[in-house]
Amino acid sequence: MFHLGIRKKITYGFYLLLALTVGSAVLTYGVVKRVEEQVAFGEVIEDFFNTTLELRRFEKNYFLYLQEKDFQENQLYWGKLRDIFANNEAAMRLAVSGAELEQLGRVIEDYNGHMGQLHAYYLAIGPDHRGNGVTQEKLEEQLRSSGKELTEFGEKTREAVKREIKTLLKTTQTILLLSIVCLFVSALTIAALLGRKVVNSLKLLEGYTKRISQGDFVEIAVGEGEQEIRSLLTAFNRMTRELQMRQHQLVQSEKLAALGTLLSGVAHELNNPLSNISTSAQILGEEIDEDNIEFKKNLIGQIETQADKARDIVRTLLEFSRIKEFRKEKLFLQKLVEETILLIRGHAPSEVVIAVDIPEDLSIIVDKQRMQQVLLNLIKNGIDAVQGRGHIWISALGTGCGTGLDEVEILIEDDGPGIDAEHVTRIFDPFFTTKDVGKGSGLGLFIVHDIIEWHGGSITVDSRPGLGTTFIIWLPGEQQEHGYK
Ligand SMILES: Nc1ncnc2c1ncn2[C@@H]1O[C@H](COP(=O)(O)OP(=O)(O)O)[C@@H](O)[C@H]1O
Ligand SMILES: [Mg+2]
Structure with a gap:
């Protein structure tokens, strides 16, 4: 299909309007020109008509009184009439047919x-014999008849010219009115058509912008249409991809930064099983020749348990630090929380108690690594908040019945100082932190919020200044899960 760009369409629309305007102007000009001609001709005809009236007035007087001066006047006006006719033949031809003009x-x-014949006749017979004789009557009759024809022609043409001028003026009115309507309608149509296309695309973009701001990185289908709009949509899609990539990079780097701060704690945490293993091995070495098999079996059992513990820590750490694609899977929340605590316990002072109260069989459908990142952030914030001494409670429950859960609610509470009212609205903003330089990046909650939205869930905070803070997460349960695109 042939598509014009918006710019071309506007140009062609403009040309169309221009053609309409010029067309109506030319038409109007033509009509006005004709009105001018008709008015000029009207003046000639008026003159012609008035001259015939004078002509006939003296003709009548001459008949009545037979005065030579009336005849002379009549002749004068006749000359004038003939001159008008001769001088304006071209103008008359516009309004009167050739045959009529000849006539x-x-x-x-x-x-x-x-008139000449009558004058000669009167002169010949003298004034006393007037009124008698057939010749005279015939001559007078002929004269009257042609005089009447002249007056009638003047009157008729005068009326015709008036009518013509009226018609022309009406036509001008109609042309002007029609062209105004045409211009108006076509301008509106062009504006509406183009406007609708542009506005529709902007609306589309607005909708997508909203979705993207909520973390739903969808691409817009760039169908057929205006070239400018297509390239705008393509650029928008490119931006979306770029944004998504950067978002993932940000999440990844925040994760690594968190790992960095956790590492000393993790190392410390690893120390325990290692030194336990070492102690058990030492005792085993000393007791190796003794008889007490049970005791030695116990020591070996402990070594195994501690080695498993160390391996779990290392495995969790490795799994967490690895770069992985976003992929949701069904996980038991309690196990996930325990594993996360494994990473963070070493970081927490010994007087911070972390309590977990989650049903063993409560499962969620999440991306393991990202969800762990969420929990880690929230627990770490809690640990930071209680400042060396306090409690953190992690609990969860599912709502819904039947085969699957509608929704899972996760609470992470602490009995720290809470969040100042003026800060509450800003804690999810990127780079907002109240912590000292090097301690906080301000990215934690921003990323938590994003990750939860990627899962189609939501997170809010409930803070009681002086008493503590509760973060509440809602995640869609299996029932609502439609799979991540
Ligand atoms: N559990 C909490 N108790 C009190 N304040 C909190 C808590 N969690 C977060 N905050 C506040 O929110 C801010 C932002 O948190 P976060 O985005 O994780 O960044 P960071 O931890 O790097 O400061 C923190 O600096 C802190 O002021
Ligand atoms: Mg934080």
Whole structure:
């Protein structure tokens, strides 16, 4: 299909409007020109008509009183009439047909002929014999008839010109009105068509922007349409991909930073099983020749347990630090929390008590590493908050019945100082931290929020200044899970 860009469409639309405007202007100009001609012609006809009236007035007077001066006047006006006719033949041709014009020329000449004949006749018979004789009556009759024809022509044409001017003015009105309507309608149509396309695309973008800001990195299908809009959508998609990549990088680097701070704690945590193993091995070495098999078996059992413990710590650490694709799986929440605590316990002062109260069979569908990152962040914030001494409670429950859960609610509470009212609205912002430089990055909760939204869940905080803080996470249960795109 052939597609024009928006810019081209606007240009063509503009040309169309221009053509309409110029067209109507040219038409109007033509009509006005004709009105001008008709008005000029109207003046000629008016002159012609008035001259015929004068002509006939003296004709009548001449008949009545037979005065030579009336005849002379009549002749004068006849000359004027003939001049008007001769000088304006071209103008008359516009309004009157050729045949009519010829006829008129003939009538003018006839009139004068009859007048001349009558004048000669009167002169010949003298004033006393007037009124008698057939010739005189015939001549007078002929003269009257051609005079009447002249007046009638003047009157008729005068009316015709008036009518024509009226019609022309009406036409101008119609042209102007029609062109205004046309211009208006086409301008509106062009604006509406283009506007709708642009506005629709902007609306589309707005919708996608909202989704992206909520962590749903979807791509817009770039279908057919305006080239400008297509390239805008393509650029938008590129930005989305870039954003998504950076987001993942950010999460990854925050995770590594958290690991960095946890590492000394983890090393310390590893120390315990290692020194236990070492002590047990030492005792075993000393007792190796003794008889007490049971005691020695016990020591070996302890070594195995401690080695397992150390291996678990190392495995969790490795698993957590590895870069992995986002992939959701069904996990038991209690086990996940225990593993996370394994990573962080070494970091916590001994007087911080971490208590877990989660049903053993409560499962969630999450990306293991990201969810662990969430728990780690929240527990670490709790540990930081209680400042060396306090409690952290992690609990969860599922809602819903039947085959699967509708929703899982996870609570992470502490009895630290709580969050200042002025800070509460900002804690999920990137880089917001109240901690000293080097202690906090301010990225923890920002990323927690993102990760929870990637899972289609939500997180809120409930803080009681002086008493403690509770973070509440809702995750969709199996029932609601539609799979992550
Ligand atoms: N459990 C909590 N108790 C009190 N304040 C908290 C708690 N969790 C977070 N905050 C506040 O929120 C801020 C931001 O937390 P976070 O995004 O994890 O960044 P960071 O831990 O690097 O400061 C913290 O600096 C702290 O002021
Ligand atoms: Mg933090």
